Amino acid sequence: MNKQSLEIIINGEKYSLAVEPNRTLLEMLRDDLELTGAKEGCGEGVCGSCTVLMDGKPVRSCLTLALEASGSHVTTVEGLAQHGELDPLQQSFIDHGAVQCGFCTSGMLMGAKGLLLENPHAGAKEIRNSLSGHICRCTGYTKIVEAVESVVESSKEKR
Amino acid sequence: MQTVLYVTDDQERKGNKEIMEEFTVIGKRISKVDAVDKATGRALYIQDFKLPGMLYGKILYSKYPHARIIRVNTEKAKALPGVITVLTGEDIPPVRLGVYKDNPPLKAGKVRSYRDEVAAVAATDLETAREAINLIEVTYEAVPAIFDPEEALKPEAPLVHENHKTNLLKMPWNLHYGDVEAAKIEAAFNVEERFSTTWVTHCCMGTSGAIADFDHADNLTVYTNTQIPSLAQKDFQETLKVLGFKDKRVRVIKPCIGGGFGSKLDTYAYEHVAILLAWRSRRPVKIVFEREEEFCATSPRQPTVTYISMGCDKEGKLLYRDMSMVLDNGAYTSWGATTPSVMMMPITSLYRVPNVRYNAKCVYTNNTYSQAMRGYGNPQATFAIESAMDMLAEAAGIDRVEFRRINSNQPGDVTPQGLKITTCGLPECIEAVSRDLEFGRPREKGVGVGLASLIHVGGGARIYKSDGCGTIIKMDDYGKVDVFTGASDMGQGADTIIAQIVAEELGVKVEDVHVFHQDTDICPWDVGAHASRTTFVAGNSALGAARKIRHRLLNMASETTGIDEDKLTLKNRAFFADGKQVLPIGKLLRGSHFKPRGEMMMADNFYDPPNENMGRDFSGNMSATYSFGTHGVRVKVDEATGKVEILDYIAAHDVGRAINPMLLDGQVHGGVLMGVGYALTEQVILENGRNMNPDFRDYKILTAMDAIHSKAVVIETVDEQGPFGAKGIGEPGCVPTAPAIANAIYDAIGVRIKDLPITPEKVLAAIKKKNGAVSCGIDAFTQKEQPCE
Numbered sequence: 001m002n003k004q005s006l007e008i009i010i011n012g013e014k015y016s017l018a019v020e021p022n023r024t025l026l027e028m029l030r031d032d033l034e035l036t037g038a039k040e041g042c043g044e045g046v047c048g049s050c051t052v053l054m055d056g057k058p059v060r061s062c063l064t065l066a067l068e069a070s071g072s073h074v075t076t077v078e079g080l081a082q083h084g085e086l087d088p089l090q091q092s093f094i095d096h097g098a099v100q101c102g103f104c105t106s107g108m109l110m111g112a113k114g115l116l117l118e119n120p121h122a123g124a125k126e127i128r129n130s131l132s133g134h135i136c137r138c139t140g141y142t143k144i145v146e147a148v149e150s151v152v153e154s155s156k157e158k159r
Numbered sequence: 160m161q162t163v164l165y166v167t168d169d170q171e172r173k174g175n176k177e178i179m180e181e182f183t184v185i186g187k188r189i190s191k192v193d194a195v196d197k198a199t200g201r202a203l204y205i206q207d208f209k210l211p212g213m214l215y216g217k218i219l220y221s222k223y224p225h226a227r228i229i230r231v232n233t234e235k236a237k238a239l240p241g242v243i244t245v246l247t248g249e250d251i252p253p254v255r256l257g258v259y260k261d262n263p264p265l266k267a268g269k270v271r272s273y274r275d276e277v278a279a280v281a282a283t284d285l286e287t288a289r290e291a292i293n294l295i296e297v298t299y300e301a302v303p304a305i306f307d308p309e310e311a312l313k314p315e316a317p318l319v320h321e322n323h324k325t326n327l328l329k330m331p332w333n334l335h336y337g338d339v340e341a342a343k344i345e346a347a348f349n350v351e352e353r354f355s356t357t358w359v360t361h362c363c364m365g366t367s368g369a370i371a372d373f374d375h376a377d378n379l380t381v382y383t384n385t386q387i388p389s390l391a392q393k394d395f396q397e398t399l400k401v402l403g404f405k406d407k408r409v410r411v412i413k414p415c416i417g418g419g420f421g422s423k424l425d426t427y428a429y430e431h432v433a434i435l436l437a438w439r440s441r442r443p444v445k446i447v448f449e450r451e452e453e454f455c456a457t458s459p460r461q462p463t464v465t466y467i468s469m470g471c472d473k474e475g476k477l478l479y480r481d482m483s484m485v486l487d488n489g490a491y492t493s494w495g496a497t498t499p500s501v502m503m504m505p506i507t508s509l510y511r512v513p514n515v516r517y518n519a520k521c522v523y524t525n526n527t528y529s530q531a532m533r534g535y536g537n538p539q540a541t542f543a544i545e546s547a548m549d550m551l552a553e554a555a556g557i558d559r560v561e562f563r564r565i566n567s568n569q570p571g572d573v574t575p576q577g578l579k580i581t582t583c584g585l586p587e588c589i590e591a592v593s594r595d596l597e598f599g600r601p602r603e604k605g606v607g608v609g610l611a612s613l614i615h616v617g618g619g620a621r622i623y624k625s626d627g628c629g630t631i632i633k634m635d636d637y638g639k640v641d642v643f644t645g646a647s648d649m650g651q652g653a654d655t656i657i658a659q660i661v662a663e664e665l666g667v668k669v670e671d672v673h674v675f676h677q678d679t680d681i682c683p684w685d686v687g688a689h690a691s692r693t694t695f696v697a698g699n700s701a702l703g704a705a706r707k708i709r710h711r712l713l714n715m716a717s718e719t720t721g722i723d724e725d726k727l728t729l730k731n732r733a734f735f736a737d738g739k740q741v742l743p744i745g746k747l748l749r750g751s752h753f754k755p756r757g758e759m760m761m762a763d764n765f766y767d768p769p770n771e772n773m774g775r776d777f778s779g780n781m782s783a784t785y786s787f788g789t790h791g792v793r794v795k796v797d798e799a800t801g802k803v804e805i806l807d808y809i810a811a812h813d814v815g816r817a818i819n820p821m822l823l824d825g826q827v828h829g830g831v832l833m834g835v836g837y838a839l840t841e842q843v844i845l846e847n848g849r850n851m852n853p854d855f856r857d858y859k860i861l862t863a864m865d866a867i868h869s870k871a872v873v874i875e876t877v878d879e880q881g882p883f884g885a886k887g888i889g890e891p892g893c894v895p896t897a898p899a900i901a902n903a904i905y906d907a908i909g910v911r912i913k914d915l916p917i918t919p920e921k922v923l924a925a926i927k928k929k930n931g932a933v934s935c936g937i938d939a940f941t942q943k944e945q946p947c948e
């Protein structure tokens with residue numbers, strides 16, 4: 001298949017790439033750019049492990065063609081920490097015991113980040129609803145939801 | 160026995176404060192040592208590994224559940240550009256896998272299930288490997304197949320393994336302690352019932368995978384998802400021998416594992432296929448499962464059919480328990496076949512019961528073959544036992560909580576099987592659930608409460624001749640500690656617990672300790688991450704090694720400072736005397752070898768717990784101590800739809816001591832939700848051996864929306880044998896969940912569901928049957944009229 005050119009900004013860095021039209025965003029991130037933080041858990045958009053942000057919105061990178069992301073800003077879990085500082089969500093996941101095997105973690109974080117970018121005051125129900133597209137087999141979700149709630153709470157306190 | 164009760168969720172501790180305050184690290188909510196790597200995408204899983212020159216392997220599976228392989232034509236696949244190697248069962252020497260060694264990694268002559276591996280390809284990229292698999296032409300001749308284990312026992316049933324002469328595995332699981340027949344006559348109240356459980360699967364988020372790589376001297380390195388690095392090394396060594404390589408080195412490297420839950424307690428065909436492809440191609444070969452493959456070609460928890468009868472005297476004291484089971488082994492034999500050994504524990508020893516009989520038959524069928532899954536037989540056995548406990552309490556007219564109080568295990572008991580109960584927080588667990596769930600609360604329509612308890616191995620389990628684990632510790636010149644453990648972390652937090660234990664003993668901080676757990680070239684031997692044994696066994700092993708180092712450090716510090724050893728304390732990275740710091744650890748360590756006749760600070764320790772293999776009559780104290788727990792649940796049942804809603808859930812566990820309450824919470828909440836899935840939604844649907852729901856849309860794993868409000872209550876009994884008093888807690892969280900829910904449903908609407916999972920369809924059918932209906936409508940799956948059964 002003929003490769004097509006693609007301009008994209010990933011974690012703040014500009015890339016000029018050539019990819020096959022059937023290459024998914026996930027394959028491009030993991031295999032071509034060695035950004036392996038996004039995981040393939042199912043390859044069909046159900047488990048949420050491959051979630052990244054595209055222009056601030058969470059997308060399933062396994063169902064998104066790389067070319068669809070042309071011209072957009074993509075953020076992966078590797079780009080979540082800024083200037084050596086962990087994102088409050090990352091810190092909260094670590095502090096609350098929301099990480100066990102860790103395979104779903106990057107997708108959970110990106111899903112939660114997308115939610116909080118859209119609604120920084122999301123309540124428990126909204127958080128649960130939003131994360132219901134992310135499967136975790138280890139934690140029973142309790143600590144993950146608490147971790148996100150805690151970030152919402154502390155952002156309220158700061159204001 | 161010191162009992163400390165606290166609710167971990169509220170971070171509220173009651174009871175003996177002094178014991179807790181003497182520790183700086185133990186008992187603290189410390190973040191997992193690998194959490195930062197996992198939250199920043201740095202942690203590497205098998206999916207993330209790439210070696211130079213690596214090929215990608217794919218496996219072709221059978222199209223029939225039972226068939227002769229007439230011909231395999233690989234010519235087209237071999238001709239495809241990019242294809243390096245194609246292998247069939249005819250191309251490989253006789254490698255055999257599994258407990259019974261009845262499973263070749265590639266099948267020749269016959270397939271016995273849909274997941275049978277028929278051929279494999281290694282190609283320069285994944286796309287080519289997939290394409291090549293589709294080009295392989297296999298001609299089959301289907302033969303009669305058998306899918307029901309009870310049917311498979313009949314003389315006319317087709318044989319899955321002709322050489323075996325029968326479908327019944329030659330594993331005589333029979334025990335009888337006391338006199339069950341006499342007790343049946345003596346009993347004032349009796350119950351008798353049939354229960355069944357179905358196939359459920361681990362659903363690890365990281366799919367299975369392995370990379371095999373030979374060096375020029377034919378030494379083999381395997382990167383693989385395994386809970387048993389040392390035993391996997393042995394399996395791979397055997398495969399090398401069959402390939403004609405003698406005295407070669409096998410190195411097993413375990414990347415981060417995306418969930419274990421028992422699924423990785425054996426080596427599998429795909430690992431050996433990767434080795435065979437690497438052997439033939441002389442290049443590294445990687446095989447990683449796709450999700451559908453993970454559902455179809457990994458081994459689920461085995462289904463059971465259980466017949467139970469149980470009786471008690473007029474006062475409600477249990478007199479006997481009589482159980483028999485048929486287990487679907489599937490087409491090959493892995494650790495599913497030996498789960499009756501652990502089922503024996505709750506059957507003989509959950510509550511005091513003097514006369515016990517148990518018989519289990521494991522049966523070959525043409526279904527997928529079964530394997531260990533969290534609880535290892537205990538969830539299946541406890542579902543029958545605890546459902547029947549409620550039935551018997553009702554028959555005897557005794558309150559369900561009281562009935563369990565009367566029969567509770569107590570410290571110092573020796574059970575009929577010879578299990579020596581040392582610490583036992585079961586009475587406290589029952590009380591905690593009874594109090595918290597307010598069993599006496601006024602009734603609401605459609606709302607009910609239920610409870611169920613558990614016993615599980617908490618001090619290792621002597622399944623093999625050794626139940627041991629090795630540890631090596633070395634300290635560097637700056638007081639940093641490297642711990643090389645045999646233990647396997649798979650996300651549960653073994654390396655954090657080990658770091659805490661070592662840090663506590665050596666007076667350093669958790670971040671000073673680095674735990675290596677992933678490489679057989681570096682780490683000592685261990686029997687594997689099973690039986691909730693890691694905190695207890697690997698923890699004790701690490702503690703023993705750390706003690707040796709502590710002793711030498713104090714000795715040297717005394718020599719250096721001239722202060723008596725017993726006046727020195729080791730904490731906060733330094734030695735203190737009379738409350739003042741006298742010597743930092745780093746300075747002592749540097750001085751110890753920067754001198755003539757210097758020494759390095761290293762120690763090793765192998766710990767094998769004081770437990771016993773089972774004897775011929777299956778008796779023996781299989782674990783050094785036992786974990787207990789009680790779960791209670793309040794449900795609301797919608798009588799119009801059959802939907803069960805969980806309103807409250809409380810899980811009380813006797814854990815010995817909570818080394819890290821945050822990680823403990825994680826094991827309990829995660830275990831409970833897995834147990835709720837087992838109870839209500841999860842089922843691998845096999846239709847004539849074929850997996851009909853191999854994806855997350857149709858296999859109903861619970862999500863954040865379904866997640867229940869569960870409360871973890873921790874009972875600390877501080878076990879003398881455990882490291883700092885801890886007992887195992889990895890599996891118990893999912894053991895009593897299903898019967899607690901079934902009991903609550905009965906309490907709510909008066910129908911008892913005896914077959915898992917308790918789907919709305921089953922609840923509705925049971926309600927209709929109770930109300931006298933005959934037909935329960937069309938089954939969505941079979942499209943047939945369903946009788947109200």
